[in-house]
Amino acid sequence: MDRLNLYFTFDIGQRIGRLAVVRPGMELQAIALPLQLAAEGLRSLLSSSNPPLVKSRKAAELLLGFVVEMLADAQRRPRHRVSEKLIIYGDKIWDGFTISVQMELPFWHVYCVSQTLAWDTNILVEDASAMLPEDSQSKIPNEALADWRQAGRCIAFDLYTASGFHTIRATEAVIREYYVHVVGSLPRIKDRNWGAYTRGMRAKGGAEEAILRLIDNIRDRHRNPLMHPEQKLTKEEAATLLSVCVGLIIQIAKALS
Secondary structure, three states: OOOOOOOHHHHHHHHHHHHOOOOOEEHHHHHHHHHHHHHHHHHHHHOOOOEEOOOOOOHHHHHHHHHHHHHHHHOOOOEOOOOOHHHHHHHHHHHHHHHHHHHHHHOOOOOOOOOOOOOOOOHHOHHHHHHHHHHHOOOOHHHHHHHHHHHHHHHHHHHHHHHHHHHHHHHHHHHHHHHHHOOOOOOHHHHHHHHHHHHHHHHHHHHHHHHHHHHHHHHHHHHHHHHHOOOOOOOHHHHHHHHHHHHHHHHHHHOOO
């Protein structure tokens, strides 16, 4: 998935729009700069792969060819004047291009990502691990950070249940790290669940009770219900889960110091 630079499209439109200044009777040398800018805009549009021009490509190529021919003519005959016939011909090419673009652009997959709580959308999309203090990031597993980044992207793109799963995966990776810190090694694979983690740490002693209570609370109120196939998270529920897990991860990271 690539991020679109909307100014790129705006700039291309401005350049191609310079063709509107061409009028009958104008000397070719007077319209050379607008023609050059329009040619640059059309070439940029045709060379773009993000997104690529498809349905209107032929119309854009035809318009570019017409502009290039006029530029060449302006170099040969700079004082020659634009004829009414040339304007009529150019308008037909322009109209064909405009209609083609009107038919293609509405089907480009361009979306607006809405704000989630007070979180910066750029952070959610590009690197949600920035929600965690740098000191905390250095103490938790890379797999947890990877899942946390995916959780941020998912909630930004309205994939709330998927965000919840990634949040839980990231949090569990941190819980396992804390378990090893307290107990010394992970339990058997069949006993690797949140309930077993808190029971094992309480039995061993040395774990902060506030952390264990928070793990139990998230397990009962968020993690276990999310495991049911019929459970679907809303935006508010996914955001709440992300928020409470941020707090838990930060507390665990401090305890790992």
